[in-house]
Amino acid sequence: MSEYKLISQKKPAFPVTKKLGNYLKRHNRTIKIPIFYDDLLRFQGSVAVYDKHDNDTLWIRVFYNEFERAEIDLYLKKVYNILHSNGSDASIKHLNVDAIDFCTFGNSKPFRIKIRNILNDNYTYFYVKKTDASRIYGLELEDILSPYNLNFLVYEDTLIEEHISGIPGDVFINDYLDDCLDIEKAQLAKEFVKFNERCMIRLLGDMRSYNYVVVPTHDFENVVYKIRPIDFDQQCYEGKFKVYYPQFFKENLKLVQLVGDKLTSESIEQYQIEERSIVAKRILGSRSRLNRLLSAMKSDNISTPKNIEQLKSEIFEFTGDINFRDSDGMGEVLDSALTFVRRNYEDVSMKTIIQQQQRLH
Template identity: 45%
Template sequence: MADDVKISKRKAFLPVTEDLESYLDQYDRLYSLPATYADLRGFTESYPLDDKHGNATHWASVLYPQEVREHLYPRLTSIYSLLRTGDMQAVPHLFVERVDFCEFGNSRPFRVRVVNQYNDNYDHFYLKVSDASRVYGLELEHLLSPNRINYLAHGGTLVEEHIAGVPGDAFIRDHLDRPEVNRVRIAKEFVKFSERCFIRLLGDMRSYNYVIDITPDFEDVQYRVRAIDFDQQSYEGRRNIYLPQFFKENNAVVWLCGKLLNLPTMQQYQDEERSLIARRYLSEHQRLSALIECMKKNPREPQDKVIQLARELGEHHHTSRFDHCDSMGAIVETNLEVALARHLI
């Protein structure tokens, strides 16, 4: 089992630059929002929120004075409508049942539960502090992964849809040992997920930062591992931060991969994933180039981390192509080109 990788300090927020804001506007991510992250900070009380089994979570439900609720909650349903339909007009049968707050993590998110009063069906969305690293991570996920990402941005606020799935830590704890779980498919999907993370340099994929999307198929069940936290997009300087197998929280799945998959099979799955990413890279090349140009044009990440990551990736790939990378944007661009080279011919 690999040594555990730790991130010792909370990541600094990187401001959204004018160039990145222009990019978001060009690709229909930028909207004037009727409520902001700062508006939700005005709660006066909170109480711990347990899960359905009575276990403590990192979330607390927050309460607002009645006069604040009367103005804030309709604006939140308008944001939900905008996120889901592109229309600011709030649907009258939707209402906000609860707002939760999480102190854990970099983005300190608010989670809003919206309920349909006709059938009690509910959905969630999130308001977070806008951060350039997170925006880059969301965009790269949308462009290069098999998953489409729905989010909105404005000023210091980021609005994200809920990504459905069983949290990775809960899946490992409660599902992995069940007899009906297809462990080979879980191992396969973790290898593919790890490959996606490393190629686009998404870090800190501990088990609570991804979910397992479970889809019944005609003969069995299909799984997909999906990232839900994008704060550590190309920020840290250590290569292993971008390799999920080096986090102790993933040890049970890493052990499963080693037990059930031999090296040729792992290499096959990695190659399959690189081929798929290369196709997306080519089909989205114009938009991807514009995004990377934003990353390169106004680098705000610590320079010592840039130097370290360029050196470690150069050693990993046995190439000098990273030697002149002076920003994380340049490193992401080079890592994509080097990792996908055989598939881009």
């Protein structure tokens, strides 16, 4: 269960290629924005941000000189309207920028913007980051293959990304998990199995507990939990196949133990099959868009030759599918993985149909 040496070095950011840029334009992911990531770096001072337990969150609240702050606030409110509305300036007078926070931890070094509606005190967040092709591929794959939609924009070297609401995984594990009812723990175990399978299938790595959120939803008398990734930097980069399994990170050990305590091996296999089938249906339902994205990824360079060789070798050893061994680049490795899932789903579905027809006759 250890993460020791699973991730050996920091992942570099990769530029957006012309082909990926054309894909983003086609799917309305690009629009001119009035402020860039580098503009936000001109802050004059900062203070540390602490959580309710007085622990350092690794975020700092940044401050700008008076003249620049007025301009930055206006532009950030415009970006909010572009991201969440029709881009009109009509509602800007009702918006306030409550905070601009900066995180120096991790790869993306994001700015987190807190926007409040002064009419009702409702607030939301969005993030301003440097563009990274890996992250963009990850965001798009999440939008296509997961149960959730994602809203983001790319303009030149700046990425605007909506906030994904939920309880950070590490906070949930430390502060909430032990107080869950047995039925809730069993449901969490099921969801972790599905989340684990989903990340592995689409090769989303580094799902340590602070890189996903747990989302509770009240359903009649019960609380239903879902798990959503919030960090997509490690899309198709690392060479170790285990990196793409959340179960192998020590931060997730409590959830792994929960699976062992609450689920039988038959149940685990059932949930894995369910998740593979759901992903396969999404692949079939979004084939044209997914093929365009994979085409851009196949012509892109988003990893190192060493990582590519290691990953395709390890997945070939795991599956026995020669398409992995013959893959050239991370785009082809991912294409082979999605084809493998889709083909198995179609083979089983066809076999089931034939068996049903035989029983009818």
